[in-house]
Every structure is written in structure tokens, then in C-alpha cells.
Amino acid sequence: MDDEPDPRIEGRASRRATKTRQRLLDAALYIFNTKGIEGCAIEDITESADVGKGTFYRHFMDKLDILRTLLDLAADDLILRMPPTDAPALSFEDRITQLFNAHATLLAERADLFLVFLQGQTMVATRSSSIPGLQPPFARYITALESRLKPVLPDPADVAGARQLAVAIGAIICGNITVGMSILSSKHDVINNLDLARQSLLVGTSQRLRCTV
Amino acid sequence: MDDEPDPRIEGRASRRATKTRQRLLDAALYIFNTKGIEGCAIEDITESADVGKGTFYRHFMDKLDILRTLLDLAADDLILRMPPTDAPALSFEDRITQLFNAHATLLAERADLFLVFLQGQTMVATRSSSIPGLQPPFARYITALESRLKPVLPDPADVAGARQLAVAIGAIICGNITVGMSILSSKHDVINNLDLARQSLLVGTSQRLRCTV
């Protein structure tokens, strides 16, 4: 009688769907890092997720669609690990360290997400034309870095400078991971190299930009 | 009578084969940058090279084989643009600049080669297990950087330091190109960012390593 459906709780069916969707995302992430994004078949994903093939198409349009979703999640995660935009502006040095840490913790805790992010980035960089709709997460990512850097620059109105620094940070970090992993360094070595890079960037950039460190 | 075959000149047949092979390499390079390495079919390559499909298999085992060849060529080209190992050791600053220039000229003159190199690097970094034999060119590349850095370090016996710096340079450059292109900067902007990165690296690293600049 009085067991009215609680509106805060979505129904069983919807929850089941959400769970299945999540299984597909997890499986895709795993397969993308194993056989590569383009080297894998939809059935590899559904097999790994232990769902029927048709189920995939109930949740995603095609492989590009689920990849887009994963790249968005990766960008979200990365951005969430950055200091909030309304955080008190610390020193230049502290802010840079915060931003490096955001990447380092994602690499340490969710290397799978980060590696798919890097794969997608290379896809966009080398042939954005043939893979529509994959670019936005990367733009969001750089913009997020930019907004966190602006407050600690000597001239907060220097938009171009903030963007250049944002690209430089993204480049150093993504580059260190890609190059480090490509010559088969351990994740530990990569994180260690990242710290050296952070120090160099700090010294080199603050001098160039005449920041107060 | 006396028109003996000149041993310096290989026969017509062999020259024809070499030319066909080169056509296939050129076509593969073009297609890899257009449809992506994994997104392209062998027939895309032979079609673009204007040769029969069977001809491809006369020259290469499979797609991985021709990719390996291209990555080797790219690494060769990059290394050839670096100062020779026996070049007189200049200052730390000059050597770093030489190494950056090696990359910058390859990007300017043979962007296609460089972009395939970056695609391959990401493939190896994110799933080296599933693509056997693609790693060596990248190891050679880092080793080449290393050997050019050792002579200008304060302690030329510091092997680990040379390697770290080599990775750092590779990372900054490859990262700047990948990230730059992924957010759709022009090649010109990328090269400009590279120069800023060079300056920062120079200041930051020479201070950290106590180099004489």
C-alpha cells in the first residue's frame, strides 16, 4: 500500500542497465590497453564484459562512441585531481607541484585510464580528420590546466602565456610517460623522471617568466 | 664484346624491385598518416603505390614489417640529424640546441616520418606486448641522444644522468608535438613552443646539474 517507489532510488531495471554499461566501459578500457584501440573487436569487449554482443549496441553507437566516453572520463578524472579553480592561489611553485601531482596520482592509481588517454591523444594529434569527435576532451584538459595557471602568473591577464605554460606542462608529462614507457622503463622510473622534469620546469620557467617562486 | 656489365650498377631487375619497394614505403607512410596505422588495409597501400596486392607480399611480410622498416628509417633520419658522436664537444647549451634542432628540422622537412615515429612510440608505450619487434628503433633513438649528451655533462661518467637527460629531451619534444597537434595548434606554433621548452630546459637543467653553460 504505502510502499510508494522512492524517487531517489532509480528502478531495478535502470540500475541493471547502469551496471552493464559500467561493465562494458571497464572491459573496453582493459581491452584497449591490451590489444589496442583499433586492434580490438566489439566482441572482444563484450566477451570480456561477459555480455551478449547486442547488448553493446544498446549502450553505445560503436567503438568510437565508447572510446569518446572513456576519454571524457579520463579528462574528468584528471581535472578532478587538479586544485579547484576557486582554490586560494598559492605560490607558482606550489601550483606547478599540485598540477604534476594530479597527473602522477592518476598514473599511479589509474594507469589504464591514463594510457587510453595517451593513445587517444596520439590518434587526434596524428589524424584528427579521420576520427571525428575525439578532440574535445583534450581541449578541456588543456583549458583546465590553463585556468589553474593563470592566477599564479606574474601577469594574470597574459592568456597566451598561461596557455603556453599549460601546453608545456601537458607535453612534459605526457611525453615523459610515452617516451619512458616506450623504452620500457618501469612506472616507478617514469614517476621519478617526472619529478626531475618538474624541478627543471620550475627553475627554467620561473626564470623565463620572472615569476615569484 | 667489351660491354661487360658494370658491377657498380645493379641490374635493371634489381633496380626495378628497389623502386617498387620504395614506392610501397612512400605509400605506406602516406596512408599511415591518413587513415592511421591500424586503420588501413594492405590494399590501401598497394592502391596508393599503384602496384598489385601480391607485390606487397614480395617485399614485406605484413603490415608490421613495413611499419618496422619505416620506424627504423625515421630513427635513422633523426640520428643522422644529430651532431656526429665524434664532433668536438661544445658547451652544454650548444649541444642541447643542436639536439633540439635535429628534431625541429625533421618535423619541418619530414613531418610524415616524425608523425609515424610518434604513432609507433605510443603503440610501444601502451602495449608493447602485442606488437613484437617495434621497440628497437626507440631504444636506438634514446641511446643516440645519450651518447651525444655524455661529453657535455659535468661528470661524463654519469651514465644514469645522461640517460635521464636523454629521456627528458625526447619527452619534451615528442610531448610538445603530440600535445600541440592534439589541440590543433599549427606546426608553426608547435615549433615555437619547442623553442620555449628548449630555453626552460636549458636553464632548469643546467642549474640542477651544475653544468657550465
Added chain:
DNA sequence: AGAAAATGCGACTGCATAGTCATAATTGAC
């Protein structure tokens, strides 16, 4: 309970493509 809606399933169709092979064309030797 019974009807309707939402979710999951996997056999099936059609197409794309890897790799082969018998044949053709070109080249080199004599």
C-alpha cells in the same frame, strides 16, 4: 496475475580484408 516496457541475447547477414597462388611480364644469360 497479466500486460507492457525495458533490458539482454546471440545467430545471422553482408562486407571487408589478409594472405595465397597460378599466371604474366620483364630481365639476364648464352
Added chain:
DNA sequence: GTCAATTATGACTATGCAGTCGCATTTTCT
């Protein structure tokens, strides 16, 4: 010119996979 060796060809086979669709299962509503 003739024969042997090298190189090129593309029709063909066999496989793998994307995407569909009718049906089964589960959930929701009344």
C-alpha cells in the same frame, strides 16, 4: 632468339567482424 630467373599481378579463398533483428528474460505498472 631462347631459356631461366626474377619480379609483378589480381582473382580467389578463407576468415573475421560490424551491425541487425527477432526472441528471451527481467522489471514495472495496474
